[in-house]
Amino acid sequence: MKPACSYAATHAASLANPAGFWAAQAQHLAWDRPFAEALSQDENGTYHWFRGGQLNTSFLCLDAHVQQGRGNQSALIYDSPVTSTLRTYTYAELLDLTARFAGGLRNLGVAFGDRVIIYMPNMPEAVVAMLACARLGAIHSVVFGGFAPHELAVRIDDAQPRVIICASGGIEFDRVIPYKPLVEEALAKATHQPAHVVVCQRGFVTAAMQLGRDVDFATLLQSEPVPAVPVPATHPLYILYTSGTTGRPKGVVRDHGGHAVALHFSMRTIYGLAPGETIFTGSDIGWAVGHSYIVYGPLLRGCTTVLFEGKPVRTPDAGTFWRLAAQHHAKVMFTAPTAIRAIKKEDPEGLLAQQYDLSGLRHLFLAGERCDPATYAWAGQLLGVSVVDHWWQTESGWPMLATLVGLEGMPAPRAGSAGHPVPGYDVQVLDEAGHPVPAGTTGLVAVKLPLPPGCFPTLWHDDVRYQDYLKTFPGYYLSGDGGYRDSEGYCYIMGRVDDVINVAGHRLSTGEIEEILAAHPAVAECAVLGLADSLKGQVPAGLVVLKDGQAMGEEQLEKELVAAVRARIGALACFRQVLVVARLPKTRSGKILRKTLRQLADGENFALPATIDDPLILDEIRAGLQRRSLGAAFETSPPTPPML
Missing domain, CATH: 3.40.50.12780 (ANL, N-terminal domain)
Structure with missing residues (x-):
């Protein structure tokens, strides 16, 4: 058109x-x-x-x-x-x-x-x-x-x-x-x-x-x-x-x-x-x-x-979306960044996309949550079309x-x-x-x-x-x-207002830190939490999911990610802690439950969101937070929210 x-x-x-x-x-x-x-x-x-x-x-x-x-x-x-x-x-x-x-x-x-x-x-x-x-x-x-x-x-x-x-x-x-x-x-x-x-x-x-x-x-x-x-x-x-x-x-x-x-x-x-x-x-x-x-x-x-x-993966594989677009001659494809990250995690080289003729596809639209630049770039390079967040x-x-x-x-x-x-x-x-x-x-x-x-x-x-x-x-x-809006009029949505954290008087977007973590070659997806801190008010911590086949140790990964955040944002970010998790808690529509994660880490009581896809993952993350002594989760163990 x-x-x-x-x-x-x-x-x-x-x-x-x-x-x-x-x-x-x-x-x-x-x-x-x-x-x-x-x-x-x-x-x-x-x-x-x-x-x-x-x-x-x-x-x-x-x-x-x-x-x-x-x-x-x-x-x-x-x-x-x-x-x-x-x-x-x-x-x-x-x-x-x-x-x-x-x-x-x-x-x-x-x-x-x-x-x-x-x-x-x-x-x-x-x-x-x-x-x-x-x-x-x-x-x-x-x-x-x-x-x-x-x-x-x-x-x-x-x-x-x-x-x-x-x-x-x-x-x-x-x-x-x-x-x-x-x-x-x-x-x-x-x-x-x-x-x-x-x-x-x-x-x-x-x-x-x-x-x-x-x-x-x-x-x-x-x-x-x-x-x-x-x-x-x-x-x-x-x-x-x-x-x-x-x-x-x-x-x-x-x-x-x-x-x-x-x-x-x-x-x-x-x-x-x-x-x-x-x-x-x-x-x-x-x-x-x-x-x-x-x-x-x-x-x-x-x-x-x-x-x-x-689903974008396992039905039967991570090439399902590409097959759909090619077979049905889609001019436009629209999905959530979560779906693209899931595909990228299972097929990081995008080999499955090469099996299909996607020459008729004009645009990939993404919405539902903020798309990190690493995922944005991966999709654009793979498909050779404009990606519109x-x-x-x-x-x-x-x-x-x-x-x-x-x-x-x-x-x-x-x-x-x-x-x-x-x-x-x-x-x-x-x-x-x-x-x-x-x-x-x-x-x-x-x-x-x-x-x-x-x-x-x-x-x-x-x-x-x-x-x-x-x-x-x-x-x-x-x-x-x-x-925020930049000088050229482009608008950037950094997440819910409660995803903006205040570190010793500095307002930092968890989305900005997530961009840095997601750019690491070993990281499939991530979430950054603002944990309560008696001195600074809040300090950020990262939860990351590794790409399939990655064997990097948690200590080395944490060292590299902390250095990357310090280089991009500076020491004022006070970013020092990373926890590797098997997966992140999400709604059924693919949104990461960042507020719930923060409440969990801070030891706050919370109602289990009705839209959570896998309630059991919260117990796994709580155990990881306790193991690493992150937030207040290692000091208090609030009752597990009722399962769906």
Whole structure:
């Protein structure tokens, strides 16, 4: 796709006249009823986009393309090495399945405004379920397949779904995880009880059905198809729960109108994709990336999207992502830096990538966490394409900082930087008093209101916590991340604000130190913690995972890493301690649990994050910290948090 407009002019126009700019972008979509005004505020001062307008996201994703003659184009490619399945669905086929399943849901009593929880892995039926809910004006909430029963129960009680849709099970590498028992346990814990549980039976595991309550997914697909229901632009499309600082999840709400306009715009300008082109997004539908860039974004744009059920490694090897991109002719690939580091760890020379023709790939986009320059450089050299690190959050729903490859005059990507503000976002770096800081100075990353379309207009039934995002600096959304802007306008996100440590009065970014550690040839990935220190306030310590086949001793590695940090940052960093670990604790979406690690090392009590991928690793790290006498962990042994 050839860039059509300049970045500078587009971004300036979006800030000078937000209502006019987004009203023009909205014309790319079909509206059942035109909106009265693009941007408005209610009596509480909350901004709304496209009030008065009506449309339907499912219609825009499916019917519109079929009506335009692209019914035979591939819409969804399902590639599942774990089940040995490869299936392509055209837009016409996906529309038929969605319309029939929506008819089945309607027969179960699901109507406009009802909530439906979807508890499934990456499988076509999950995409059909999402689109079917949107078709009816029902509000879906996808919960990561295999999530712990307690956490599922919390979401059931908060969303109060009329129906739960689940798979009979999923596969993690070579391990089958039955989902239905987890759903039953969650329902036993929950106060709210849905009217029905719809079960999609999979060949490798069969779920027991409860007479009168449970319904077979395949049976609903035999229903009469139903048309899309026009809904207000401000009507919720979905609720997506994200972690809260209190341990109680926050239900991020996304609306139909602003969401559709923003994602369509992003597919054109950020990712530079034309209708008919293919994107492979290595994520899960349970996360924001999966919602936006596996399902809705590609389908709104008329692209082909690859739905992958598996992992970047061991399904069957570290070349899986390269095989997917080559086989399905992906023009754009999007994943998390964690995935690239996992591939790099198992195939440090990138030999597996050489088995595939990746000449059609134009860009690799990375997001979900900060990408260290070592990983950035490795991926770029291996693939020979531009690597674009960009930054966004569940709350925003689409990128806030990026290199927009679909616009002219865009400064080239730069290692360590998340790029420049996306049109619609007035990104500022502020000090603790709310004043902009000079270039090169680390501060708090905030976005001036109004937020553009696509961002969350509220939290589900929790306006109090929604206001927490806005009250620190009136007129701004506070992202919770720290970073800086350099003299050339490149923005750098250095991690959550609590990942900025204060060493004897010096504010140091753990991300900056992690860059140095990750550049060492023996290090696969790392995390830097700010440990409590009675003299200096905090001191940094590094946890590192070695690349496969590395046999360097911990003492020698520590010596080399300490020297590297001293050379780059100086003695003021007080970096003296390194612990080699087998792996790092992460969320299921790949984010390293740095705050939990710090609390563990400092001997603080903490609640085990619901999203942790492997709870047992915390005990292994605690033992290592005690062995090396790092932090307070060797002095106190807090009880092991409850396992999932």
